[in-house]
Amino acid sequence: DGGITQSPKYLFRKEGQNVTLSCEQNLNHDAMYWYRQDPGQGLRLIYYSQIVNDFQKGDIAEGYSVSREKKESFPLTVTSAQKNPTAFYLCASSLQSTNEKLFFGSGTQLSVL
Amino acid sequence: DAKTTQPNSMESNEEEPVHLPCNHSTISGTDYIHWYRQLPSQGPEYVIHGLTSNVNNRMASLAIAEDRKSSTLILHRATLRDAAVYYCILLDQNAGNMLTFGGGTRLMVKP
Numbered sequence: 161d162g163g164i165t166q167s168p169k170y171l172f173r174k175e176g177q178n179v180t181l182s183c184e185q186n187l188n189h190d191a192m193y194w195y196r197q198d199p200g201q202g203l204r205l206i207y208y209s210q211i212v213n214d215f216q217k218g219d220i221a222e223g224y225s226v227s228r229e230k231k232e233s234f235p236l237t238v239t240s241a242q243k244n245p246t247a248f249y250l251c252a253s254s255l256q257s258t259n260e261k262l263f264f265g266s267g268t269q270l271s272v273l
Numbered sequence: 274d275a276k277t278t279q280p281n282s283m284e285s286n287e288e289e290p291v292h293l294p295c296n297h298s299t300i301s302g303t304d305y306i307h308w309y310r311q312l313p314s315q316g317p318e319y320v321i322h323g324l325t326s327n328v329n330n331r332m333a334s335l336a337i338a339e340d341r342k343s344s345t346l347i348l349h350r351a352t353l354r355d356a357a358v359y360y361c362i363l364l365d366q367n368a369g370n371m372l373t374f375g376g377g378t379r380l381m382v383k384p
Contacts (some may be wrong), residue, residue: 200376201376202375203317203374204374205373250315250316257293262317264317264318265316266315266316267314
């Protein structure tokens with residue numbers, strides 16, 4: 161079945177540590193996105209990529225980094241510069257057309273030890 | 274950026290219709306109206322979208338005001354599985370296909 165997979169489902173970070181969240185899709189979608197969601201809040205865009213080897217910052221990119229070396233994969237690294245990383249992280253993908261719906265993964269809950 | 278305004282929460286009885294409102298008074302002529310819903314601890318799920326005309330699919334209907342400054346998501350017969358947070362979103366075409374999510378409406382369905 162086609163879909164978008166995020167791993168792990170739960171992740172813990174120690175102080176000063178970088179952690180990487182995985183996002184893989186087999187939908188042959190060109191565009192991929194990372195969102196952050198805090199409890200009881202909506203989603204805020206961190207980074208997005210519309211094509212391989214290219215990505216742009218979203219509204220809250222500070223303290224995060226991404227790469228898009230393959231069409232299927234868009235990993236997100238939460239760096240030690242992100243002082244408040246505890247949140248629910250969602251990855252999504254869509255066809256390149258500007259009115260295509262987003263398909264979301266099931267999310268990764270990141271907590272700080 | 275065009276913004277949307279939704280009630281924080283709504284209640285419905287099971288098997289009754291539900292009308293979820295959304296105001297978007299600053300919508301531009303080319304902005305599409307999208308609706309997603311999110312169950313607890315899951316990613317959002319696409320529900321429906323439209324531009325000017327009312328839209329129907331197997332999940333819901335979308336009624337768009339003639340001036341496009343508001344829209345209503347209609348669930349024809351609410352079930353307990355419809356309890357979720359519903360997001361009304363305007364597609365920002367100047368920023369590619371990114372969708373900006375607000376706080377949404379938490380729908381509670383009573384048996």
